[in-house]
Amino acid sequence: MPDDTATLGLPEPPGPAPERYGVPVARCGGTGPAYAALDLGTNNCRLLVGAPAGGGFRVVDSFSRIVRLGEGLAATGRLSDAAMDRAVAALAACSEKLARRPVRHFQAVATEACRRAGNGPAFLARVEAETGLRPRIISAREEAELAMESCSPLLEDQDRRALLFDIGGGSTEIAWIRVPGAPRQGQVPAELIGYVSMPLGVVTLAERVGASCFTQEGFAAVVEEVAEHLRRFDRVHCIGQEIRAGGVRLIGTSGTVTTLAGVALALPRYRRPLVDGRVLDIEVADQALGDLFALGRAGLAAHPCVGPERVDFVLPGCAVYAAIRRVWPVPTLTVADRGLREGMLLRMIRADRLQGRYGSSRRYGL
Template identity: 20%
Template sequence: MTRVAAIDVGSNGIRLAIADVDGTHTSLIKAYRVGIRLGADSFESGVISADTLEMMTRAFHDFRKIISRMGVNFVRAVGTSALREAGNARQVIQRIEKECHIRIEVISGEREATLIAEAVQSSQLDLPSKCLFFDIGGGSIELTVVDEAKVVASKSIKAGTVRILQKIQTRGLGENKGIDAALGEVRHSIKSFLQPYRNSRRVIIGTGGNIECLGKLQKAFFADFDKSLLSLSSLVAIIGELERMSVLERTEKLNLRADRADVILIAARLLTLVAELSLTEQITIPYVGLKDGLIRDMALHPSKKDLLQTTHEGLIGLRERITKH
């Protein structure tokens, strides 16, 4: 059995998951999240600021300690939309590798969607034959059409929650008007991608922290609910409740983190748009994501694992390799 760690460097937070791998079987041991909004820098100025990089470095130092303490043998870290677009991504990656001995790989939106889709397919869900996997991130959304467990088409669109929030704030619009404007700009891209598949009824498989939050929010509004299932009618009702609350009220009444409360309505409206355009009435929420896809990928492809020896000799060797480069 091998212990691995997966790190998802997202636009609205950085996540660490630790799991045991035995052949192709994986077992999640522990998961952590640090709320660092890289997208607030990257989507606004095009670079990760010095202050944000300091916070990111401290987070990775903490991750490194956790990884060492928990006896992890291999680690893999990937960066998504915020790092893809940051002009100083190379410098950010080099600093993290030099100081924390963790190498970050920046992946494409399409690769991100594939890893998430593979995580869903390897979960315990009884998936229907025709699905639409929909992931909402901070910088982008990923749409993946799946027929009979095979990916038919995939598209990444720059319409994540943090990116839309940045646009609303820059334009000085109110929350509802700002979301209306932002969704109007991406509606055509989503509709044209989904158009060839509208005649075949599909269940949306929704992933990402915001969709998981919407599933759990049903408890606050409905007596009977299943957090793994969200109907379009329930989603519309939740939107109505969220629209009546300020961001502060969402943190106080719904116990949401501040960095969730300010984007949850954006996510709910995005999910509604995709459901309506795909003629779907129900969303299934598997509670897996990119980090789970990374763990599965490490189990299936051992050669792709990045060695992270936690012994003293291993760290010396790693430092030597970093110095040479």
């Protein structure tokens, strides 16, 4: 499954290759000051615990569970009782993990589902009462900034601009990034020029278009719908013109993109260290998309990089990717298996470094 953790919320066993978040790092024990970040999205609940290492961090613990918090939201404008129950159960598991491990700083955020739901604030009050966790609803801009933060180490000094996209459950964020100057301490500074958040994510599209995305006609209709949103953003920032001038890196961070990479690499089982940071020729990514489409529902459910829990979401996500590919024909795609959690951890660690304090660890939320 395209995530950095096992599907039942248990940490992935250590592999021979190191995990990389800005610097070569490896999975570790509980020594040293730890930081924790939680991302409650429209489809997933994810927790990541890391300890500083060089210019980045090493993974201490992690958790991921599909909760489908945004199920039915587009039709009703509210989070359903069943969806909230699933999310609270996952958050309770995260709370138990954190209670067993002292951390120096902890941050939790909620994204599109809680932004849009009329009962979003009431749900988060319930979360705090039942789990002790206090997720903060972040704006689409902050979501784009955190994704940029986590993906900045993938930029190189020859890049003038970067186009970063994150295909989420309830929305898709596009960030247009300036890369000024040369690398500093192994990382290239990045600046957000502009961003757009489209209310078109894998869950919202799957609920609206349903089985039609498994047909050529239905898939093409979604591609064109998304492409029209992208063209409006392109007209504001003249991104196509910049691409023609060269030096623009296309970076994708989402389950859709990591799935494409897993298929392109013919992985018998999804492995993050083999995918994160991988640069694919765009023709290779296109072929992987075609291979996924040809599998059909049964084939997708059986595929080791998809699975039955994600079978309804893969092709809507691929349609969003295909629209990005149509509007912005960049020759390569950089795959990023990193996102909001990694961005939050890097921010917390950097803030402590700037203040010269790593002090003793403390329990989360205190």
